[in-house]
Amino acid sequence: MSALTELSGGPSLPQRRRLVTDVPGPKSQELMARKQAAVAAGVGTVMPVFAARAGGGIVEDVDGNSFIDFGSGIAVTGVGNSAEAVVRRASAQLASFTHTCAMVTPYEGYVEVCEELARLTPGDHAKKSLLLNSGAEAVENAVKIARYHTKRQAVVAFDHGYHGRTNLTMALTAKSMPYKHGFGPFAPEIYRVPLAYPYRWPTGQENCAEEAAAQVIEQISKQVGAENTAAILIEPILGEGGFIVPARGFLPRIAEFAAEHGIVLIADEIQSGFCRTGQWFACEDEGIVPDLITTAKGIAGGLPLAAVTGRGEIMDAAHTGGLGGTYGGNPVACAAALGAIETMRALDLPARARRIEEIMKPRLLAMADKHPVIGDIRGRGAMLAIELVVPGTKDPDPAATAAVAAACHREGLIVLTTGTYGNVLRFLPPLVIGEDLLNEGLDILEAAWTRL
């Protein structure tokens, strides 16, 4: 058995796609009826199949169907489900103690995760971290810290940005439906500026970085005032906004502007971080060293954990007792994170992500040549996407996107859609997925275009 299979939670589960019932099967349908009766309707369902087991590149449902996983539970299980080191370390911690509260009597695991974050995140300056439970909570705390440090209030976020569903992070998120619609009022002192979105830049891709950066700087300078701006918050590759890779040169220009004006640059790497894009963090690609970085999703192999990591002097600004939370940095989640990080190193998962791109990108580009509904192929590493448009135009085609996703689901491939216009298919396979499953998933996708 290969190290990949052995360490990735694969061994307990045959690594093959197998459909034994219609999708969804009878047991899933029964559970779905119970869900509808007991769970708030606001909690959506991408695929109405109920999970029973998962590992490697496979999710098995309660009816015995095995699906190829191109979603990783939204970029969470990069190391695989129930990865060996995650299970080993989290189980040992479960048996020792489950909670004392890091603010009451601390424990080593919390400190060790913060030490790892200092080592792994970009920049060789002195760093400190704060651990939390969810991505949204990390973003909220990054904003609290930036405001306290700068004694300024304004926070700048970008078109197409997504930062969570709590009140402050809804304000920071761009898209109304479904994230914000009906949930206002939203927090004040949030300002939205243009993003360098190459595919949709009005004067063309080649002008995108420069023109977008100039607009951002102009808007901050004239409408907000750089001296009033506490933080600029950006995803180095956008997640829910549609896997938009900002045009090269845009991020460095924004980082430079932030540094010139004492504005805290916060990189939200909650989706793009932890090896997903072929590097430990996506902002490394253009050599960006953010002042603060938020992480969550991929950090702990599926257990809820999030962090804010950043420059020591900024992280230390707030008074003692000003930051924290009952569960933040739960010991079992910390143990899981240490197991996940151990796995990322042992299997060199940044290299695995690059290998996934090497396999997927050419096949996606070949599909784009054949199918005019494909407007753009983009992303890096194992964070890749297709933007669908009405052929011959750039008009978003969310209906075709939903149809292709549904065709994949029926054939046993988990894929997710995303994007401001709902017209992006996104691919986030576990970084430990076998190459045969990866190719089989792409075969299913290829066949799906002909069903449009």
Ligand SMILES: *Cc1c(COP(=O)(O)O)cnc(C)c1O
């Ligand atoms: C998912 C996500 C969040 C929110 O994380 P939760 O854990 O769902 O609160 C914030 N920012 C980005 C970039 C994300 O992808």
